Amino acid sequence: MIVAGNWKMFEGPDPTALARRLESIDGVDAIVCPPYVSLARCVDAGLTTYAQNVHWEDEGAFTGEISPCMLLERDVAGSLVGHSERRQYFGETDEDVARRAKSALAAGLNVIACVGETQEQRNAGDTETVLRLQVDAVRVACGPHDRLVLAYEPVWAIGTGLTATPELAEAAHALIKSLLDVPVLYGGSVKPDNAAELMAQPSVDGALVGGASLDVESFAAICQAAAASRS
Numbered sequence: 001m002i003v004a005g006n007w008k009m010f011e012g013p014d015p016t017a018l019a020r021r022l023e024s025i026d027g028v029d030a031i032v033c034p035p036y037v038s039l040a041r042c043v044d045a046g047l048t049t050y051a052q053n054v055h056w057e058d059e060g061a062f063t064g065e066i067s068p069c070m071l072l073e074r075d076v077a078g079s080l081v082g083h084s085e086r087r088q089y090f091g092e093t094d095e096d097v098a099r100r101a102k103s104a105l106a107a108g109l110n111v112i113a114c115v116g117e118t119q120e121q122r123n124a125g126d127t128e129t130v131l132r133l134q135v136d137a138v139r140v141a142c143g144p145h146d147r148l149v150l151a152y153e154p155v156w157a158i159g160t161g162l163t164a165t166p167e168l169a170e171a172a173h174a175l176i177k178s179l180l181d182v183p184v185l186y187g188g189s190v191k192p193d194n195a196a197e198l199m200a201q202p203s204v205d206g207a208l209v210g211g212a213s214l215d216v217e218s219f220a221a222i223c224q225a226a227a228a229s230r231s
């Protein structure tokens with residue numbers, strides 16, 4: 001099981017305190033995705049650390065971007081790509097996301113590529129079509145890969161307190177796995193009190209946690225629930 005904490009544009013918990021707390025939990029690969037300025041502190045604390053995004057070129061005139069080799073040289077283990085906030089607020093397309101994922105994998109990083117439908121797309125009955133398009137873009141660029149993980153994050157469940165039911169999550173994960181056979185994390189308002197039932201689903205291989213990853217104890221509780229679900 002994998003539990004990744006996406007700190008977004010928040011300072012996040014103290015990396016040393018978090019690392020110490022996570023040491024006591026076995027059976028889960030815990031990952032933190034802090035803002036770029038905190039990557040080094042997280043690496044130094046011994047946390048498995050991913051960036052929140054990564055560019056496809058090694059270097060160049062791309063203001064505001066960071067390259068795969070820059071991350072690798074600083075012992076950053078991987079990156080998120082395609083988070084819905086990147087797609088929604090910064091206009092990233094399926095093609096951009098696929099390019100980011102492909103270059104990051106080729107450079108030697110681990111990748112968590114995020115997919116998920118909006119409320120309007122779900123209401124219109126387009127969930128399957130949207131997931132197929134998003135997953136296919138990554139599949140065509142990267143194929144199945146042992147350093148690639150997908151995250152199913154229904155956009156309507158992110159930061160809203162609304163969570164997909166375990167049945168709905170399971171159905172989406174099963175569809176995604178039928179398209180690209182890699183581990184699939186669930187994301188969208190995962191909290192200590194709903195983590196166990198989500199992690200119990202056979203096609204849910206872990207969680208991508210936003211708000212609840214900003215607190216050491218709630219992130220640790222989710223990691224514990226993930227570890228317990230497969231023991």
Ligand code: PGA
Nearest residue numbers: 158159188189209210211
């Ligand atoms: P949330 O965010 O847990 O705060 O809903 C999840 C995410 O965006 O990765």
